[in-house]
Amino acid sequence: MTGRKPYDLGFLEQQVLLAIVRQHLSAYGVSICDEIKKRTGREYPLGSIYAALDRLETNGLVERRRGEPTAERGGRAKIYFRVTAPGEAALEQVLKAISSMRKDVKLKGVELKEVFP
Amino acid sequence: MQSIVLNWRTSACGFALVLMAGADILHALCAGNTSKLWLDFSFISAGLGGIMTQDAAVSDEDIAKLRVRVKCEPPSWGEFLILVFAQKRDSEGMIGDLAELFYRDLASGISLRRVRIRYWGRVLKSIGPQMWTKAKNIGLIGLILNVFNHAFERVVKYRWPCKALPTLRSATRCWPSAMK
Numbered sequence: 001m002t003g004r005k006p007y008d009l010g011f012l013e014q015q016v017l018l019a020i021v022r023q024h025l026s027a028y029g030v031s032i033c034d035e036i037k038k039r040t041g042r043e044y045p046l047g048s049i050y051a052a053l054d055r056l057e058t059n060g061l062v063e064r065r066r067g068e069p070t071a072e073r074g075g076r077a078k079i080y081f082r083v084t085a086p087g088e089a090a091l092e093q094v095l096k097a098i099s100s101m102r103k104d105v106k107l108k109g110v111e112l113k114e115v116f117p
Numbered sequence: 118m119q120s121i122v123l124n125w126r127t128s129a130c131g132f133a134l135v136l137m138a139g140a141d142i143l144h145a146l147c148a149g150n151t152s153k154l155w156l157d158f159s160f161i162s163a164g165l166g167g168i169m170t171q172d173a174a175v176s177d178e179d180i181a182k183l184r185v186r187v188k189c190e191p192p193s194w195g196e197f198l199i200l201v202f203a204q205k206r207d208s209e210g211m212i213g214d215l216a217e218l219f220y221r222d223l224a225s226g227i228s229l230r231r232v233r234i235r236y237w238g239r240v241l242k243s244i245g246p247q248m249w250t251k252a253k254n255i256g257l258i259g260l261i262l263n264v265f266n267h268a269f270e271r272v273v274k275y276r277w278p279c280k281a282l283p284t285l286r287s288a289t290r291c292w293p294s295a296m297k
Binding site for chain 1: 190191203204206207209210211212213214215216217218220221239242243244245246247249250
């Protein structure tokens with residue numbers, strides 16, 4: 001990342017990165033979709049997830065690896081994704097920015113910290 | 118001398134079964150999936166038995182089973198669309214993921230018709246973002262040329278959309294739970 005403008009992570013990209021980090025080495029298209037749906041209740045099409053993964057990969061934030069073909073996928077291989085060190089740094093930077101933005105903010109008299117500890 | 122009396126209903130069922138099993142064999146050969154051909158041949162022999170004798174060797178249940186077997190795979194045209202419109206490096210993963218969701222829906226007990234509709238919905242929803250990404254990278258004219266190039270390559274090179282992934286399909290294809 002030295003000498004290069006840091007990539008601005010979009011909302012979906014942040015969610016995808018967090019889903020990959022949560023699953024640690026076993027993240028692939030369907031599992032990322034499921035994780036995001038389970039945690040946020042939002043269902044994204046696979047095409048959007050793969051488009052986000054493409055952008056992240058182009059910027060060096062994730063890397064892919066081809067798994068073994070499995071029967072439950074009709075004999076096709078899974079493509080696993082892993083967050084790289086620059087990806088972790090970018091995610092940490094975004095989360096830090098959100099934390100500092102929400103510090104001492106009150107919504108309807110309730111401190112945000114109490115709602116989202 | 119014993120004469121063979123043809124029962125029109127059994128014969129018609131037999132013909133239907135032989136034709137459907139023949140079509141399925143052709144499809145499986147095109148797709149390079151020969152692991153379950155023995156079942157098609159057993160359907161053919163049952164169909165021929167139904168044509169040649171007046172015994173009810175072929176039942177409606179046999180035909181329904183074969184119909185389910187033929188339909189219990191993700192639609193080839195959906196895979197073809199993904200191959201044509203999605204980015205090359207993503208197409209394998211996306212087709213596999215869509216197939217996984219298809220078989221998951223099938224196993225959950227949803228009707229086959231609904232499963233296929235859901236599959237097509239996912240395919241159509243996935244094509245949009247992929248096309249947009251492609252258009253941003255190579256421009257609109259580049260996108261159109263790329264789509265035609267991909268489609269031409271798939272249809273001419275492999276002669277049939279269902280044969281578009283010869284190396285990706287393998288003998289380990291999931292056998293539909295509906296047939297168990």
